[in-house]
Amino acid sequence: MEWETVIGLEVHVQLATDTKIFSGASTAFGSAPNTQACAIDLAMPGTLPVPNEKAFRYAIMFGLAIDADIGKRSVFERKNYFYPDLPKGYQTTQLDEPIVGPGHVEIQLSDGSTKSIRIHHAHLEEDAGKSLHEGDFGGMGHGMSGIDLNRAGTPLIEIVSEPDMRNAEEAVTFARKLHSIVSSLGICDGEMSQGSMRFDVNISVRPKGTETLGTRTETKNLNSFKFMEDCIALEVERQIDVLEEGGEIIQETRLYNGDTKVARSMRSKEEANDYRYFPCPDLLPVEIDDDYIEDIRKQLPELPDARQARFVEQYGLSEYDAGILAADAATAQYFETTTEACNDAKLAANWIMGDLSAKLNADEKTINDSPVAATALAGLIVRIKDNTISNKIAKQVFEHMWKGEGEADSIIDAKGLKQMSDTGELEKIVDDVIASKPKEVANYLGEEDPKKRKKMMGAFMGPIMAATKGQANPGMVNQILSKKLNEQG
Numbered sequence: 001m002e003w004e005t006v007i008g009l010e011v012h013v014q015l016a017t018d019t020k021i022f023s024g025a026s027t028a029f030g031s032a033p034n035t036q037a038c039a040i041d042l043a044m045p046g047t048l049p050v051p052n053e054k055a056f057r058y059a060i061m062f063g064l065a066i067d068a069d070i071g072k073r074s075v076f077e078r079k080n081y082f083y084p085d086l087p088k089g090y091q092t093t094q095l096d097e098p099i100v101g102p103g104h105v106e107i108q109l110s111d112g113s114t115k116s117i118r119i120h121h122a123h124l125e126e127d128a129g130k131s132l133h134e135g136d137f138g139g140m141g142h143g144m145s146g147i148d149l150n151r152a153g154t155p156l157i158e159i160v161s162e163p164d165m166r167n168a169e170e171a172v173t174f175a176r177k178l179h180s181i182v183s184s185l186g187i188c189d190g191e192m193s194q195g196s197m198r199f200d201v202n203i204s205v206r207p208k209g210t211e212t213l214g215t216r217t218e219t220k221n222l223n224s225f226k227f228m229e230d231c232i233a234l235e236v237e238r239q240i241d242v243l244e245e246g247g248e249i250i251q252e253t254r255l256y257n258g259d260t261k262v263a264r265s266m267r268s269k270e271e272a273n274d275y276r277y278f279p280c281p282d283l284l285p286v287e288i289d290d291d292y293i294e295d296i297r298k299q300l301p302e303l304p305d306a307r308q309a310r311f312v313e314q315y316g317l318s319e320y321d322a323g324i325l326a327a328d329a330a331t332a333q334y335f336e337t338t339t340e341a342c343n344d345a346k347l348a349a350n351w352i353m354g355d356l357s358a359k360l361n362a363d364e365k366t367i368n369d370s371p372v373a374a375t376a377l378a379g380l381i382v383r384i385k386d387n388t389i390s391n392k393i394a395k396q397v398f399e400h401m402w403k404g405e406g407e408a409d410s411i412i413d414a415k416g417l418k419q420m421s422d423t424g425e426l427e428k429i430v431d432d433v434i435a436s437k438p439k440e441v442a443n444y445l446g447e448e449d450p451k452k453r454k455k456m457m458g459a460f461m462g463p464i465m466a467a468t469k470g471q472a473n474p475g476m477v478n479q480i481l482s483k484k485l486n487e488q489g
Helices: 053-065 168-185 225-244 290-298 304-315 319-327 329-342 345-362 374-385 391-402 408-414 423-435 438-446 450-456 458-467 474-488
Strands: 003-014 077-080 090-093 103-108 114-126 130-133 145-148 155-161 197-207 217-222 252-257 262-268
Touching: 003 168, 003 225, 053 114, 053 155, 053 168, 053 290, 090 114, 103 168, 114 168, 168 197, 168 225, 168 304, 168 319, 168 329, 197 225, 217 225, 225 252, 225 262, 304 319, 304 329, 304 345, 319 329, 319 345, 329 345, 329 374, 345 374, 345 391, 374 391, 374 408, 391 408, 423 458, 423 474, 438 450, 438 474, 450 458, 458 474
Parallel strands: 217 252
Antiparallel strands: 003 155, 003 197, 077 090, 103 114, 114 155, 130 145, 197 217, 252 262
């Protein structure tokens, strides 16, 4: 039997406000546990929440960016459940009247096709705290757990998609596009390793050609695109195996460990009525008028699709290159700064998507943490363009720059890496190599096909570059070698 996968995502986006959604406590990341949770965040008796206007503004910005309906009236509800990291015993969220209604996000797949993923809604809510499980928590002995409530009350928008995705590629591409949108808007820092974006993946399978949805499972709190891809593959395979062996899929919440690549059941899946939602008695409905929405619309920054189109037109990049560079706001800024300083968009794009990206991935850094600044990379590109160094030597220089040993010019000077462009010196080396290879010279002269002749020059280029320790100007060497070989005939 052929099976079809059905995937929907629930995406928690931590909003980049300075303070929490209902209190003045800081949302800064990295503070000592429980130093940023105030009495309001913990719902202590006598406290009242006050909505953060910027959280509403950021949610509306997202809604406008995905061409969604904006809820001119939104209502906060209490979602009741008991968990160690939820100090109130309930979460203040939105249910029937969310701030953002139906919208859509366009994604471009690897085969060049596009697909529209429908957004059911996006609602505002407060985050919970975080459970810490450490071998020796706080010196209290092995096997202890603790609660850090710093995150409690941090504003989130939860984006709920329709079940429109049919494989891992579509789900990951959609997730990347959401990351691109919220970071471009500036409403989220996009630092997934810090929990700024977390993905809950709803997965089911059904016989191909049928319309009825299968029983779904939800895998919670994935904070990596790679983890999401691996998790989907594992869960789809598990569900198909269960069904083909005559079993039934249980609707449940699951967890996936990206380091061990192991998934497990967490609990049976709750339904909405299990949470006993009711309107929050401490918060009035929030009503927003058209002028407020239009004011936000006018101030929206450039979005990824528009930026991609501009990169194609302004810099002459391919659609693919422009899409890669435009997807992330920080990468786009790095590219434009580099291009402005070196005046070569194509070389800048190649270095950013090539060597720089490879080093960032290997060291698990974001472009904001790159040891090589955009202007420093531009300085290296300028030295390639003016033939001070070859592309091969430039890679060595980049390695030294990455290690913090200085900028391109100082490294080139200190290590004597300037390209050899002295014609007389190069001619002597070429003559010596030709003299040492009479057989290769005879083969070259005996070949009439120009393409084959060009390929045969490699037998001479290798020794010449070795003799110059890779510092000869390849273009000059090629001209001198071609001239001298033809003179042999």
